[in-house]
Amino acid sequence: MSLPRAVIAPPLSGLGAKDAFNRQASAAVRGGAFVFVSGLTSVDPATGEAIRGTMALETQRILENLKLILEAAGTSLERVVKVNVLVHSMLEAPNMNEIYARFFPEPPPARTVCGARLPHGAKVMIECTALAPDDEP
Amino acid sequence: MREVITAPLPGLDLRRHYGHFQSPAIRAGGLIFCSGMIPVDPHTGERLHGTLTSEAHVIFGNLKLLLEAAGSSLDRLVQVHALIYDSIEYNVLNRVYRQYVANGPPARTVWSAQIEAGFKIQLDVIAAA
Amino acid sequence: MTSHRLPRSRVEPANPLLNVSRSANLPHVPGIRIGDYVFLSGMGPIDPLTGERKHGSIAEQVRTTLNNVKHMLESAGSSLERVVRVHVVLADIADIAEMDRVYREFFPVDPPARSAWSMQLRFGNGCEIECVALVS
Numbered sequence: 001m002s003l004p005r006a007v008i009a010p011p012l013s014g015l016g017a018k019d020a021f022n023r024q025a026s027a028a029v030r031g032g033a034f035v036f037v038s039g040l041t042s043v044d045p046a047t048g049e050a051i052r053g054t055m056a057l058e059t060q061r062i063l064e065n066l067k068l069i070l071e072a073a074g075t076s077l078e079r080v081v082k083v084n085v086l087v088h089s090m091l092e093a094p095n096m097n098e099i100y101a102r103f104f105p106e107p108p109p110a111r112t113v114c115g116a117r118l119p120h121g122a123k124v125m126i127e128c129t130a131l132a133p134d135d136e137p
Numbered sequence: 138m139r140e141v142i143t144a145p146l147p148g149l150d151l152r153r154h155y156g157h158f159q160s161p162a163i164r165a166g167g168l169i170f171c172s173g174m175i176p177v178d179p180h181t182g183e184r185l186h187g188t189l190t191s192e193a194h195v196i197f198g199n200l201k202l203l204l205e206a207a208g209s210s211l212d213r214l215v216q217v218h219a220l221i222y223d224s225i226e227y228n229v230l231n232r233v234y235r236q237y238v239a240n241g242p243p244a245r246t247v248w249s250a251q252i253e254a255g256f257k258i259q260l261d262v263i264a265a266a
Numbered sequence: 267m268t269s270h271r272l273p274r275s276r277v278e279p280a281n282p283l284l285n286v287s288r289s290a291n292l293p294h295v296p297g298i299r300i301g302d303y304v305f306l307s308g309m310g311p312i313d314p315l316t317g318e319r320k321h322g323s324i325a326e327q328v329r330t331t332l333n334n335v336k337h338m339l340e341s342a343g344s345s346l347e348r349v350v351r352v353h354v355v356l357a358d359i360a361d362i363a364e365m366d367r368v369y370r371e372f373f374p375v376d377p378p379a380r381s382a383w384s385m386q387l388r389f390g391n392g393c394e395i396e397c398v399a400l401v402s
Contacts, residue, residue, distance in 0.1 A: 007376040024370040025380035031350030033166035039381025081163040082170035101158040107141045111159035112173030112261040115251025117384035167272040216305040235293035245294035246308030249386035
């Protein structure tokens with residue numbers, strides 16, 4: 001019997017795949033024991049329009065959207081196991097970290113942060129893997 | 138079930154030393170997800186800048202400690218992202234890296250990335266529990 | 267409660283010319299199967315007929331690479347439809363739209379989660395693609 005694989009329906013149209021935030025990608029996919037979330041950049045969750053600003057603003061927006069996506073997948077920030085954060089400059093990592101620390105409850109997931117060139121002028125991209133909801137009754 | 142793997146030695150607690158809002162590793166679903174490993178003294182947390190080779194030795198030593206504390210080992214690595222500060226050091230990376238994964242190396246992708254504190258290498262890994 | 271250890275094994279492509287790990291004597295394997303997942307190493311635009319790098323336009327490179335990924339997945343008992351996560355690294359971030367145009371040929375329906383960004387790549391490659399999939 002193969003493991004279940006299911007695309008998570010976006011909770012708001014701006015968080016959908018295709019024309020919105022990440023082109024030909026699903027915001028999140030459940031695969032077996034985990035939910036895999038695409039790398040998110042800062043967008044308006046209703047329209048998918050890019051929202052650009054400070055590192056803090058973009059981080060805040062991404063994590064608010066992430067919360068919605070995880071809840072749509074039947075999971076939560078609390079069940080995130082690993083986060084990868086890509087930033088346009090590591091000099092700004094502390095600005096990202098300050099906002100990040102407000103979102104994840106204790107104990108926080110594992111995380112790796114590094115600097116890379118991001119699409120569409122984004123300052124930060126955040127992807128994560130979370131535990132899928134327990135199916136057992 | 139999501140379990141935190143706490144730092145087996147105080148120097149590996151990067152949150153305490155550097156304010157990184159993360160746990161050293163999380164075990165879930167039969168896998169161990171590790172936070173990005175950087176070359177720090179495992180006892181004191183002091184940054185140990187050096188050559189890519191020397192930094193890699195420190196990182197692998199720390200990773201071995203962390204995985205063994207979690208009931209795993211370097212032989213149970215599944216996927217590695219090897220972050221290096223410049224792809225020109227690719228061969229140097231391979232020379233040191235192969236010393237630690239001789240018994241059945243994992244999948245790997247090498248990323249040329251900007252790494253914290255000007256380190257030359259960082260390892261981002263998933264291992265099997 | 268202790269759970270049993272997931273079985274771990276290496277995955278290799280049916281076409282040995284795509285086994286860059288082996289042919290270039292690199293310290294990695296093309297993929298690792300762990301439990302019901304397969305994690306693939308990053309793949310680039312290698313010509314499956316010669317084992318040599320095959321460059322050209324970004325569209326051609328992405329197509330070559332994703333065909334190689336498809337082959338690796340099928341060698342591992344998986345498939346493109348079972349992919350859950352993809353990382354696309356581009357040498358030039360400006361190639362993202364063109365990459366996406368080709369990419370959607372391979373993942374037309376219910377695409378996996380994806381992160382795409384740009385970093386310096388080796389050997390003049392325009393792209394490197396890595397993924398995680400469920401094994402059927």
